[in-house]
Amino acid sequence: MRNAAVLGVETSCDETAVAIYDGARGLLAHVLHSQAALHARYGGVVPELAARDHVGRIYALAQEALRRAALEPHQLAGVAYTAGPGLAGALLVGGAFAAGYAAALDRPLVAVHHMEGHLLAPMLEEHRPEFPFVALLVSGGHTLLVEVAGLGHYRILGETLDDAVGEAFDKVAKALGLPYPGGPHLARLAESGRAGPFRFARPMTDRPGLDFSFSGLKTAVLTALPRVKSEQDRADLARAFEEAAVETLAIKCERALDETGLNRLVVAGGVGANRRLRAELDRRVRARNGALYFPRAEFCTDNAAMIACAGWARLAEARPPTSAIEVRARWPLDDLRPPAT
Ligand code: KG4
Ligand code: ZN
Numbered sequence: 001m002r003n004a005a006v007l008g009v010e011t012s013c014d015e016t017a018v019a020i021y022d023g024a025r026g027l028l029a030h031v032l033h034s035q036a037a038l039h040a041r042y043g044g045v046v047p048e049l050a051a052r053d054h055v056g057r058i059y060a061l062a063q064e065a066l067r068r069a070a071l072e073p074h075q076l077a078g079v080a081y082t083a084g085p086g087l088a089g090a091l092l093v094g095g096a097f098a099a100g101y102a103a104a105l106d107r108p109l110v111a112v113h114h115m116e117g118h119l120l121a122p123m124l125e126e127h128r129p130e131f132p133f134v135a136l137l138v139s140g141g142h143t144l145l146v147e148v149a150g151l152g153h154y155r156i157l158g159e160t161l162d163d164a165v166g167e168a169f170d171k172v173a174k175a176l177g178l179p180y181p182g183g184p185h186l187a188r189l190a191e192s193g194r195a196g197p198f199r200f201a202r203p204m205t206d207r208p209g210l211d212f213s214f215s216g217l218k219t220a221v222l223t224a225l226p227r228v229k230s231e232q233d234r235a236d237l238a239r240a241f242e243e244a245a246v247e248t249l250a251i252k253c254e255r256a257l258d259e260t261g262l263n264r265l266v267v268a269g270g271v272g273a274n275r276r277l278r279a280e281l282d283r284r285v286r287a288r289n290g291a292l293y294f295p296r297a298e299f300c301t302d303n304a305a306m307i308a309c310a311g312w313a314r315l316a317e318a319r320p321p322t323s324a325i326e327v328r329a330r331w332p333l334d335d336l337r338p339p340a341t
Contacts, residue, residue, distance in 0.1 A: 003022060003023060003024035003025070004022065004023060004078070004316075005021070005022040005028060005069065005071060005075060006020070006021055006077055006078045006079070006080055006110070006312040007020050007066075007076050007079045007080070007101070008021060008079075008080045008081070008112070008306075008308025008309070009079070009080070009081040009082065009094040009098045010082045010114075010117070011054045011081075011094030012082045012084070012085070012087065012302065013045060013050065013087060013302060014034065014036065014038075014039055014050050015032055015033065016032070016054045016057045016061055017030065017031065017033070017061070017302065017303050017304035018031055018058070018061045018062045018065040018304050019031070019065060019303065019307070019308040020066070020069045020076070021124075021305065021308035021309045021312045022312070023312055023316060026124070027124055028068070028069035029066070029067075030065065030303060031061050031064050031065050032061075032303055033061060035053050036181060039180065040179060040180050042180075043174065043180050045087070050089070050090045051087070054093040058093060058094065062101070065304075073104075073105055076105060077315065078109070078110055078312075079099075079101050079102040079108075079109055079110070080111075080310065080311020081097070081098035081112065082094055082117065082307050083111035083112060083113065083114075084114060086114055108315060108318075110311040110315055112311050112314070114302075114307075115139075116152075116154075116310050117307045117310045118137055118300075119137060119146065119148065119268060120309055120313060121268045121299045121309070122266050122268060122293040122295050123313075124295055124296075124305055124309055125293070129264050129291070131151075132260075133264035134147055134148070134157070134265050134266070135266040136252075136253050136265065136266070137268055137269045138165050138166060138267070138268075138269040138270070139164065139166050139271060140164060140170065140183075140270055141164050142160075143159060143166075143212050143214070143249075144160075145157040145158040145159070145210050145256045147256075147260050147262070151314070151317055152314075157256050158211045158212065158252060158256065159211060159212065160214060162214065162215040163218060165245055166269070166270050166271045168215070168217060168245060169182060169187075169271065172186060172221050172238075175225060176225075176228075176238060186238050186242065187242060187276070190235065190241075190242040190276070191239075192235045193236045193238050193242075194236050194239065195239065195240075195243070196236075197233070197236040197237075198227075198241075199244075200220050200221065201244070202244055202247050202248045202251060203216050203217050203244075203248055204248070205247075205248055205252070210252055210255060210256055210259070214245065214248075217241070217244055217245065221237065224237060243276070246277045246280050247280065250280045250284055253265055254288070257285075257288070257290060263288070265281065265285055265290060266292075266294065267292070268300060269300060272295070278292075
């Protein structure tokens, strides 16, 4: 299984992506089409349009990935796809394509959890973490701190009680008149902002616990909007928001390392591409002699490389079908799971 290539498909939201990951040779190919331009005029993702666009592109992207990897379809050992969470219609397109492809090739089909994909994305890099580690997963839909003991061994340490941090970036960006998707535009605007003119509290850092809340910060920023009179004010406000969000995340990451006694921190998900966040985490983790791991920016945002990689890892650990007799003297009834349907 080590030298086996797995095709990964990602269609959970507004990116159509296909990649091929091989356990021995690493990432062999990854291709991606972003629908950002398609949804921009609506100011957000339109689910029906997303699903239809995936349908039109997925097959050609898979062909292109195979061509770049210089592989024939029959050389694939399995097909992985994002099974959720995401937009149901969009997910179904990738799922149906992957299921058809796997059936035609008579290869195993692997359903991958999108957030597990993000979590394992640093494994695509040379500087990759060993288990166990703490992961900060920050995307448009999630803000999670997870203790990762091994593949599939995840303990949620904290999560957002309201808006995801990426959602807060996008909403503040929209209020500042920036194009969709707002996070990266806001980060760029913040670069020319000055520290000082605006300042926001770091939500929920003054009490114990690892949960987050970003809707109050978002509201505070929107309330300050009438004070914006110039281009410089806009940049200053963007910077103050970014600093508050980043420092809040960083404080909770340190707290999670303290509580778990771990010293490896992984940051992944779309907001993990944020430069200020990376620099702040780097500074803090270095100061405590820990190690920080993150995927390159293009593998922080949605992509299929992480899905192919997670699919490969799951296939590699899956027990091959066997006719061996297994007996368990002790077997609690609530260990049972419904059969996969
Ligand atoms: O992981 P992702 O691509 O999709 C989801 O699964 O949600 O994350 C997208 C989120 C969006 O909210 C986007 O604005 C944000 O990540 N994002 C950023 C940056 N790049 C992407 N937020 C802040 N700074 C960035 N550089
Ligand atoms: Zn994502």
